[in-house]
Amino acid sequence: MRRSIRFIFRGMPREISAFDPSITLLEWLRLEASATGTKEGCNEGDCGACTVVLAKTDGDRIRYFPVNACILLLGQIDGAELLTIEDLAKDGTLHPVQAAMVRHHGSQCGFCTPGIVMSLFAAFHEAPRPPDREAIGTALAGNLCRCTGYRPIFDAAFDVLSDLPEDRFSESNASRLEALRALEDDRGIVIGNEDRFFASPRHLDELAEMIARHPDATILAGSTDVGLWVTKKLAPLKRVIALGRVAALATVVEGSDSVFLGAGVTLAKALPVLERIDPDLGTLMRRFGSAQVRASGTVGGNIANGSPIGDLAPALIALGATLHLRIGKESRILPLEDFFVAYGKQDRAPGEFVTGITVPRPEAETHFRCFKISKRMDEDISSVMGAFRISIENGAVSGARIAFGGMAATPRRALRTEEALVGAMLANPHDWMGAVQALEADYQPISDMRASARYRARVARALLGKALTEIAGSSRATRIVARTPIGEVRHG
Template identity: 60%
Template sequence: MVRETIRFWRQGRAVEVSGFHPRTTLLDYLRLQERRVGTKEGCAEGDCGACTVALGHVSGGRVHYEPVNACILLLGQIDGAELVTVEDLAAGGELHPVQSAMVDAHGSQCGFCTPGIVMSLFTLYHEGERPLSRESVNDALAGNLCRCTGYRPIVDAALQACGEAPNDTFVANIEQNVQGLTTLEDGQDIFVGNETRFFAAPASEDSLAALYAQHPDATLVAGCTDVGLWITKGMAEIEKIIWLGRVTGLDRIEETSDMLGIGATVTHVEAHPSLARIDPDLGELMRRFGSWQVRASGTVGGNIANGSPIGDLTPALIALGSELELRHSGATRTMPLESFFIAYRKQDRVPGEFVRRVSVPKLKGNEVFRAYKISKRFDEDISAAMGAFKFTLDGRRIAEARVAFGGMAATPKRALDTERALVGLSLDEPSTWGEAMAAIARDYQPLDDHRSSAAYRATVARNLVFKALSETASGETRATRIIGQRDALQAAE
């Protein structure tokens, strides 16, 4: 069965939409069709958060809400979800608790960004950990820019409203909303349009494989955190879009004693806990991966398939020795993750073939991992360079090494000369580390761009080799890090 509409839950009822253009964004639908103009357009690229809305999905018997950027999310992607906008929060003539707290704390200034901030606080109100810390609030608001620079009262409002268990109309209506969302789950493929222009959402891998083989010129989207910018900024006239968000099985996380399998449509929010259990540096890397809005939409498979040379996760996965699984029609194949990247924006993927999952080896007792993201801003910034290291130790000597960098070449790339120079080094003899540090210059010839100069990147990469060795030798990070200190993270576990 094929459905020619999308369906979502809105204000306590099912909404069905048909005949929409495949490139229609959720923001355009809200403002131009529903005429709900509380959701604003600020940057149109998923950075400022003025367009933040919440999507709800059923899990564990209740609705879980996550923030998304409506400016780069396609309308078709909200199929099966509950859509909540700023207009939906007040009830019975009374403001929602997060809105009241914003008023009490004087958290709104010019007001343009306020609806998006309120929606991020709404999701924090429902999903935040208790007790709530100021750091957690800052993480939740990292994707919302206040151009009036009034963050302190906004954070105060969050601490006031979100510190206790949620108690609003959404909690009161939980049974109705769960039942309504459950009725939308029909397991059908979606195809809106015709053979030359369509938005499609297959419900199974077999349906996806068949459709993509038939339309290898179609654009696959998972979270749309990158393709969305092709549409809003690049004005790309994409006519065929296949959304992977309904494909059963691609959203699975499978774990064994020595391996973590992550399906292509697992979001960064969903992958975060499992990756953090492999190593604290992976957890810290994921915490700084875009914003909550981006992490809730963007997927691990999308970050890999995108092929960006400055993607943060891929170098870390390469250093860990991950393998990639792809499917074309009924056939699958696997390869080392680093072999997937051929040249800038070019991957070893034939027409009609898609990323299925990535398998990440867990660390053994004699293996050490380190990852470092270097960027101009701490929050929501693309790396100038991202380095990842895995050392296999034989006592106090390095028996094997895997090193990968992003931002240093046209693709995420291993540092093979550096790896060879690291083998045999003693952690107790820093005077012998120079050759490994110098070898990085043979592995990479970085470029100048608006994020960094080539000279800066080269110096940073060299220094990160020394930093990884120093931390491995001492087992401490208090002297080498301002943030993400492993000592504090491990003490808290």
């Protein structure tokens, strides 16, 4: 057992053996490391002012992940190199990203600038070359600039991302890789005592045993929900068990009939895998939070939080996914829709945790569509999210699985609508009407700050019509941005 976390900071190994389990990375940076270049804006993962980069090993490569330091807990950076705005310039020479921002007048208030530069620094190492507008928008969607500075920021991004990703970090790749590897070990981490601790087990059995022994501890995956309990609800976490170092939970298995995603697989890693199941899942995932949220947030966290407006659950329910759970040495599998019992209540016993999810690929003659409706295109939670898996035989619907988020207290299937749709002729929209009307019997949505009940009901009907119109092969325009052709993967 290791009693400290270890990471690289300012080019040197750093070891910390005592910290509060709920201290955020941003608090540590600004208050303890006096690294005040990283700013605090919203403190809830939205504005990107606090963006820093975690460099991690990936085989022979170093990968660069932008993360929101405000909601990431300090204990989660074990094993990484932490790069902040202060790391970029060296001996009076700006990093190419910084120089491009200066050249194009991309910095005005300067408060959002460190975060924007760090997002672009991650993109400098990760984004495809040559860049296109979409890739740059994807890289910057988690960084707000409120003084209308986006055009010069985009200009700076286009300019610097047209260069090859060569900087002093790529030049020192080999030595930094070696330093990161030297941090790796096989030991679990516990900081604190039985009453108050941050634990980060290394193996699945160790994790299962620890969660069973401390059923009241907070299970921590990417912290993109849990972090907000700390910063917004001011709820100090007494006992934290982090999943991030358990390799078995980060597994992805892509089979010919189905895909298995470990609970700890990040949303960023899941994106291309899900996109290979269906292009609409790629479009959905690209609008999931921001690059920062996707780099930390996990598939398991998005399911386990039981949110009625989580984006993955409706899509995966419609695809017929099954959830894998474990308590102690016992494992079980259940249909994903059965996991969501009621608002805030899931079929998960104390001491039990999610280990992964199996997602079947749609069979031949089965079509999938999913649509996220939110007030903003980027980084916004859904008002309504609809997902449709429709099988067709001889021009008629032979089977349907339909699920919505934002329409009930849990993500839920539209069972009456599914039944009413079977037998409907795809080519005859009048035949669909019974199903469209059945949506009213399936859902009685509520009004809240995101949308009114009336709006939600109308949108749900429209989404079903849109899915059927597209599947029927109609030439009517249904989207602003065309569906990506199957098999073509866009930028993460």
